[in-house]
Amino acid sequence: MTNRPATDPASSLLFRTLQASPANSLWLIDENISQPLPAALPHIQAITNRFDLFQHLQQSGWHSRFSDFDFSHLPRHSLSRILLRIPKEKPLVHYLINQAAELLEDQGELVLIGDKSEGIRSYSKRAREKLGGQFSETKINAGLWFASITYDAQFSAPDLDDQNYTQLRELSDKSGFSFISKPGLYGWQKVDQGSAFLADELAMLLNQSLPISGRLLDLGCGFGYLSLRSSSADTQLTCTDNNAAALRACQANIDKQGLSAEILASDAGDTLQGPYDTILCNPPFHSGFATNSDLTSRFLAAAARLLSHDGNACFVVNKHIALEHKASSHFGKIQLHADNGHFKLIHLSQPRH
Ligand SMILES: C[S@@+](CC[C@H](N)C(=O)[O-])C[C@H]1O[C@@H](n2cnc3c(N)ncnc32)[C@H](O)[C@@H]1O
Known part of the structure; x- marks a missing residue:
């Protein structure tokens, strides 16, 4: 169950603003939006980096794209308005503000909506510094703000620091393990400690030597860490994630390590057929600003269906998550393999199809 109200005030305000937006408007959607999404507006296009939201947009007829906010198909200075409910990640917000300066026509408008606790007020100031046109801010209620910033084509300012948002880069962890990553992925600069624990224990857990042979699914793959630690060129590997940035980084890592894999977008595996002999998963528990324990159950149901x-x-999973209980309706056999005080490793078999 998500702890975000079904329609949060910022999303409602954004939906109302969309209704009143002119032709050639663009709606940028990251995970921080509540559902249901509004009915399609034919004169507005949408871009999202989340595949679940893209599927909803497509089903309701929106003119929409799924990408890591790639704008290369849009002519420069062609948009009259860009709307954004501010995302959680600073490099992404800065990148989108920088892009607004490339995409808006003269006197075109960037609309930012968000809560004070999400940093909306400093982001709108940064946007004003970058776009150089008129600026207005309205306090809607206790925390909620609406900001409008226009682009002045005569004005020029350096880009905000977006940590080279679009750039894939090579990083390494303290053990020397190197990987390709980028902003836009959850925890992009580090190896997830739970995943490292799983990879270290995997051969023991499966009672087989690595690399894994047969059909392997990396469910919620991120940049592909679990695949990189467990596969060889002979593994029949499938990697899937909901996040466009994760899929880009994962593809780069697979290529660099000389593996071959199907890399597919899905919402908790919904576009996959299976079956797979092995499934590896470090399930998400966040969706935007909200924690979402329902996601764990959806990942368990997907694993049972696809195994x-x-x-x-x-x-x-984090040792406090009641995964064994949630798994009991999906698997005949559930074994706690190890617990290191922070994370626990659970071995699931005998799926109930
Ligand atoms: C805890 S991270 C683990 C990432 C990676 N497996 C690793 O070990 O580094 C969870 C991953 O689930 C992905 N995710 C979140 N919601 C998802 C969804 N609905 N469907 C598929 N993947 C999702 C996130 O983008 C993230 O990459």
């Missing part, structure tokens, strides 16, 4: 009859699924 072969005699296959093995390996999950790592």
Whole structure:
């Protein structure tokens, strides 16, 4: 269950603003939006980096794209308005403000909506410094703000620091493990400690040597860490994630390591057929600003649906998550393999199809 109200005030305000937006408007959507999304508006296009939202947009007829906010198909200075409910990640907000300066026509408007606790007031100041036109801010209620910033084509300012948002880069962790990543992925600069624990224990957990042979699914792959630690060129590997930035980074890592994989967008595996002999998963528990414990259950249901009859699924979760209980309706056999005081590793088999 998500702890965000079904329609949060910022999303409602954004939906109302969309209704009144002119032709050639663009709506930028990251995960921080509540559903249901509004009915399609034919004169407005939408871009999202979340595949679940893209599917909803498509189903309701929106003119929409799924990408890591790639704007290369749009002519420069062609948009009259850009609307954004501010995302959680600073490099992404700064990148989108920088892009607004490339995409808006002269006197075109950037609309930012968000809560004070999300940093809306400093972001709107930064946008004013970058776009150089007129500026207005309205306090809607206790925390909620609406900001309008116009672009002045005569004005020029350096880009805001977006940490080279679009750039894939090579990083390494303290053990020397190197990987390709970028802003836009959750925890993009580090190896997830739960995933490292799972990878270290995997051979013991599965009672087989690595690399894994057969059909392997990396469910919620991020930049592909679990695949990189467990696969060889012979593994029949599938990696899937909901996040466009994750899919880009994962593809780069697979290529760099000389693996071959199907890399597919999905909402908790919904576009996949299976079956897979092994499924590895460190499930998400965040959706935008909200925690979402329902996501864990959806990942368990997906793993059960996609696992072969005699296959093995390996999950790592924070030790306080009642994964065993949630898994009991999906798997006949549930074993706690290890607990390191922070994370626990659960071995699931005998899926109930
Ligand atoms: C805890 S991270 C683990 C990432 C990666 N497996 C690793 O070990 O580094 C969870 C991943 O689930 C992805 N995710 C979140 N919601 C999802 C959804 N609805 N469907 C598929 N993947 C999702 C996130 O984008 C993130 O990459």
